[in-house]
Amino acid sequence: MNLLSPLDPVPAIFNTANRAPLLDVIILLVFRCDWAKYFADLNLIMAQKYQCTICGYIYDPEKGDPDSKIAPGSSFADLPETWTCPQCGAAKDDFKEMK
Ligand SMILES: [Zn+2]
Secondary structure, rough: OOOOOOOOOOOHHHHHHHOOHHHHHHHHHHHHHOHHHHHHHHHHHHHOEEOOOOOEEEOOOOEEHHHEEOOOOOOOOOOOOOOOOOOOOOEEEEEEOOO
């Protein structure tokens, strides 16, 4: 299956026969558009880990905080202001972004 006519300049990522054409089209569209950076940044924010400066507990958005009924995939910003460190009870303000 070839989505491009032979006359089109074929980007290098299309040259590998084993790749899924649809995936390549998506990659191409994403990297051509300005909002690619927006989504990349958004992903970074969503995956950003925060560490408690009091006890060292790390909030990982991938895991959430089941004890406080925080679903996996919740970013730190999504946590309610009333959320506290599950280990030491420190407030959200006591958490620092991890590099
Ligand atoms: Zn803590």
